[in-house]
Amino acid sequence: MLLVIRLFTWQIIRGKELSAKARNQHEIGLVVQAPRGSILANDGTWLAARGEAWLVYASLPDIEEDAQRIADKIAPFFLPEDTDEQTLLSEVVRITSLLQRDDVVWVPLKHKVDSETKSNIEALEIKGVGFEPQEARVYPESSAAAHTLGFVGKSEHGEDVGYFGLEGFYDLVLSGKPGYLARESDAQGSPILFGSSREVFAVEGVDLMTHIDKAMQLKLEKRLSEGMETYGASGATGIIMDPRTGAIMAMASFPSYDPDTYSEWSDELFKNPAVSDSFEPGSIFKVLVMAAALDSGEVEKDTKCDICTGPVKVDKYHINTWNNEYFPDSTMTEVIIHSDNVGMVFAANKLGADRLYDYLDKFGIGRLTGIDLQGEATPGLREKGTWSVVDLATASFGQGVAITPIQITRAVAAIANDGVLVTPQVVDRLVGDGWEEDIEPVLGKRVLSVEAANDITAMMAEAAKLGRIGKRADSQGFKIAGKSGTAQIPIQGHYDEGRTIASYVGFAPYDDPQFVMLMTLREPTTSQWAAETTAPVWYGMAEDLFLHLGIQTGK
Amino acid sequence: MKKLSKKTKSKKSRKVTYLWVLVALFILVTVYMTIQTASAGAQLAHLEDRRVALIEENERLTRIVMQSTSLTKTEEKSEDLGFAKPQQTVFMKAHEAVADSAGF
Numbered sequence: 161m162l163l164v165i166r167l168f169t170w171q172i173i174r175g176k177e178l179s180a181k182a183r184n185q186h187e188i189g190l191v192v193q194a195p196r197g198s199i200l201a202n203d204g205t206w207l208a209a210r211g212e213a214w215l216v217y218a219s220l221p222d223i224e225e226d227a228q229r230i231a232d233k234i235a236p237f238f239l240p241e242d243t244d245e246q247t248l249l250s251e252v253v254r255i256t257s258l259l260q261r262d263d264v265v266w267v268p269l270k271h272k273v274d275s276e277t278k279s280n281i282e283a284l285e286i287k288g289v290g291f292e293p294q295e296a297r298v299y300p301e302s303s304a305a306a307h308t309l310g311f312v313g314k315s316e317h318g319e320d321v322g323y324f325g326l327e328g329f330y331d332l333v334l335s336g337k338p339g340y341l342a343r344e345s346d347a348q349g350s351p352i353l354f355g356s357s358r359e360v361f362a363v364e365g366v367d368l369m370t371h372i373d374k375a376m377q378l379k380l381e382k383r384l385s386e387g388m389e390t391y392g393a394s395g396a397t398g399i400i401m402d403p404r405t406g407a408i409m410a411m412a413s414f415p416s417y418d419p420d421t422y423s424e425w426s427d428e429l430f431k432n433p434a435v436s437d438s439f440e441p442g443s444i445f446k447v448l449v450m451a452a453a454l455d456s457g458e459v460e461k462d463t464k465c466d467i468c469t470g471p472v473k474v475d476k477y478h479i480n481t482w483n484n485e486y487f488p489d490s491t492m493t494e495v496i497i498h499s500d501n502v503g504m505v506f507a508a509n510k511l512g513a514d515r516l517y518d519y520l521d522k523f524g525i526g527r528l529t530g531i532d533l534q535g536e537a538t539p540g541l542r543e544k545g546t547w548s549v550v551d552l553a554t555a556s557f558g559q560g561v562a563i564t565p566i567q568i569t570r571a572v573a574a575i576a577n578d579g580v581l582v583t584p585q586v587v588d589r590l591v592g593d594g595w596e597e598d599i600e601p602v603l604g605k606r607v608l609s610v611e612a613a614n615d616i617t618a619m620m621a622e623a624a625k626l627g628r629i630g631k632r633a634d635s636q637g638f639k640i641a642g643k644s645g646t647a648q649i650p651i652q653g654h655y656d657e658g659r660t661i662a663s664y665v666g667f668a669p670y671d672d673p674q675f676v677m678l679m680t681l682r683e684p685t686t687s688q689w690a691a692e693t694t695a696p697v698w699y700g701m702a703e704d705l706f707l708h709l710g711i712q713t714g715k
Numbered sequence: 716m717k718k719l720s721k722k723t724k725s726k727k728s729r730k731v732t733y734l735w736v737l738v739a740l741f742i743l744v745t746v747y748m749t750i751q752t753a754s755a756g757a758q759l760a761h762l763e764d765r766r767v768a769l770i771e772e773n774e775r776l777t778r779i780v781m782q783s784t785s786l787t788k789t790e791e792k793s794e795d796l797g798f799a800k801p802q803q804t805v806f807m808k809a810h811e812a813v814a815d816s817a818g819f
Contacts, residue, residue, distance in 0.1 A: 205784040212774070298778070300785035350756040374786050707804055 186344050186352070194336030196295060197365030199309060199326055201374040202409075202588065206300050208309050208327070208419070213272040213296030216281060216289065218258065220265050223288035227259035228252075233284055237277045238270045272296050295320065303418040305377050307432035308411050308586060310534060311419035324430050326368060326586060328534030333590060336365035367591040371407035376400060379704050380410040384679070387697035388414055392685030393662075397434050397565050400705070403573035403667055403676045405601040406582035408531070431535055438539040438562040439680070442647025442690075443482075443499045444665045445558030447616055448571050450496055450507055452519035455579075455612035458510040461619070464489045465506040472502045474553040479505055482646070496619040496643070497626060501557040508556030513547035516555065522607045523571040524581060525563055530602070531584040538564060558647060559655075569678045571607075572665050575616055576641075576673035579608035617641050621670050627691050629699045637713030640702060642666025644690035649683070659683050662690035664698040674709050677701065 170178060199208040216234070223230070235251040236243075258267045271294065273281075278291050297312045310325025322331035339362030344355030351357070384396040400410040413433040417425035431437070453459045469488045471478040481501050487494060495503030508516060520526065526541030539562035542551060554560035566584055574581045581604035590597045608616075620641035625634045633640055645663045648655035662684050667676040677698065684693040706713065782788065 205786075206781045209777070209781055210774075211778060298781070300781050301787045304787065346753065346756060350753070350760040353752050353756050353759070378786055378790070703804070 186346065186355075187342065188345050189340070189342040192339035192341055192360075192362040193295070194338045194362040194364055196297070196312070196320065196336065197334040197367045199334075199368045199370060200591070201370060201372050201377075203374065204369070205374060206298075207305055207370070207372065207374070209298050209300070211296040211298030212275055213294045214275070214278045215271055215292040215294045216269045216273055216278070217292060218267050218269055219288050219290060220259070220261065220267065221288075223259060225286060227256050230259060230286055230289070231255035233286065234269070234281055234289070237280050238273065297420070299418075299420050301374065301378070302420075303416055304374075304381060305372060305410075305412065306416045306419050307413050307430075307434065308372065308408075308533065309419055311422040311430070313422065322534075324535050325432060325533050326370070329532050330368055330587070334365045334368065337363040339363070364593055368587045369589045369591050369596075370586050371402070371409055371588050372411075372586065373409045373708075376410040376705070376708060377412065379708075380701060381412045381414075383697055383701045383704075384412055384414055387679075387681060387694070391662075391681055391687070391693040391697075393681040393683055393693070395433070395682035396680065397437075397682075398677070398679045398701070399434055399565055399569045400675055400677045400701075401569055401573055401584060403576035403582070403673045406570070406573070406584045407588065407601070408584055408586045409675065411586075432533060434565045435529075435531055435533050435536040436564065438537075438564050439661050440561065440647045440650065441558040441563050441568055441663060442645035442661070443558055444568060444572075444643050444645030444663050444678075445561065445563070446496060446499065446504050446556070446645075447575065447620055447643050447665075448520065448523055448525070448568075449504060449511070449516065449556050450492060450619065451575055451608055451612055451616040452516060452523075453507040453511045454492070454615050455519070455608045456511055456515055459492050459507055461493050461615050462491045464491060465495060465500070465503045467506050468495070468500060468502050470502075472505050472553075474505065475548070475550050477550060477553075479553055479557075493619045493622060496616075497623050499623070499644070504556040505553045508552050513552045514544060516552065517541065517544045517547065519607070520561075522581070522605065523574060524604075525561070525567055525571065527567075529566050529570050529584050531566055532586050536564075536566070538567065558645060565678055565680060568663075568665060569676060572667065572678070573676040574607045575613050575620075576667040576670075576676050577613075578610045579606050579613040581605060581607050617670050620666065624666060627695065629696050633699055633702070638699075638702065638706060639669035639671060639713070640666055640699075641668065641670040642695075642698070644695050646688060646690045658688065660688040660690075662688065662694040664690055664694045666698065666702075668702060668706070669711055674711055675705055677705070 196210050198206055198210065201207050231252045235248060235255055239248060239251055255269055258269060261267060269289070274296075281289065282291070299309070308325050310323055310327035312320050312327055313323050315321040320335070322328045322334060327334065340358070340360045343357035343359075344352040346352055380398045380400060384398050387393065388396045395414055397413045398410070399408065401408050411434050415429060417429040422430070454461070466489070468486055468490045470486050471480045479501050482499060485498070486502065487498055487500065490498065490500060490503050492503070492507060494500070495507065511519075520541060526538060528536050528538050541561070547555075551560055570581065570584055583602035583604060585599060585601060587599055589599055620643055621639070624630045624640045624642040630640070630642075643665055645665070647661050647663070648657060649659045649661060651659070661680055661682055663678065663680040665676070665678045667673040679694050679698045679701070681690075681694045681697070687693055705711070
């Protein structure tokens, strides 16, 4: 009778509960992690890759030592060597409080410690403290290309998520998809072959093969940081792009940050100024306006400016040249060579506000370029039909209009590419396990005729020969087409004369452009003029590029 | 009739014997299959462990290659390795004689 009662209890009353316990003993279910894809330079070497890291956890029922003692032992390993005592004490308190929790049986103590730290803690042989493998992000080139790469942080659910740059834009592709494995196993943990089994295979993250040339990237960063130091600038940006395909070969901005330790840097640094920050371009914008005027047929290279005798009055304002020098009857070529604001007003007036708007729109000004980086932003272009005569005049020499560095680079690349706009692209192809997918260049519309593109190229080549640096480069046979621009920074509704953004944009060799490059220095203090600050940095980098790309000079 | 009974009995006992032989065979095969399944499961677990070990080794070697192809690290070691930055670059056309360019 007793036996029957016991059997009834186990099989009927507690049947479900015991059955579940039995299933838990021999059924295992685990998530199969998908390793994150790497980001590669154009030669297949790594810019960002997955590395080995460990989660340090405590299994509280197995802890035998005093919580405070354990915290005192392991806290130093979780902090840098030069940590102050106050920070160390805070860490000890944090670990102690975790170890003293009585509402859980398992607590994470520290995420993503390196293998050396793991070995050091293992050597302490603390019962109850264990390790789980985690994935970390490794940057073999340190903080190089930080803005372009972005970083991997945590989502609100604690999962790895890419933010900014390529990590953000291609996060879905890089992350892959975790899998799941559920099956029956015996007491040893070996799978029972004829037991039930369900498996969803993990999809590994895909690698990104970029157009980034590592040597070019490092060189650009070195040139920019040296330029900042030499000319006392507060910031710098550089972009090098292939004008024929839109391939971004290098992109850098300062101040920058280290994506490996992103949490220790200010949020403001994460945004990529090359694609997110706008500025008034100044004289570098003149090449676009003049190109538009030439393409429209309103002016030709040799058209003479009949208002270039002195300052020109626009509404209640007077437009001067940058150096108060005036060249009566300047040709359009001479207007570009002398960077003549009055001459540009002449050309813009010939074109008219509506047509200038149309051309700028075709050049992509006021629109996102479509570059494959998270965080691209664009200032809007003043609405068509609402431009005043003053707006037209100031826009002709690059003031009163805002652009991003990538927009002006792309627009000038259209000049270099015989008048055809391209979409800037960082990633060349996706590389999976046993497969590759090419990302084709995106060719946009024709903005200028070939003749107009050639004409403005010739003007820029003449402009580039000005100045000591340009003359020297020309004498050595470097076929460079370029334009400098110094724009005053608008502060609270007026322009601060002492604070400028000094830029240089150009491409080379002008008869078969292999690269287009933009550099900007923000608020240089040794001189406000781009010709004296950014231009030397640009030409220094251009010489490196001629060598690196194997471009023969003209002599 | 007695003779018939004996025949019938011996037939029956033979059938029972065959039945027991079959049952014994069945039990043996079942035990054998269970052992095979368990050892195959252990082999599978071993292969899975081996696969994980190979993946980890592959990743370890990849990390070594990654560090050795780092341009930043190469540049740091370049002076020790005897590399020097070029001080001057001279561009020459292919048909120019080197001796001429050197000014001889």
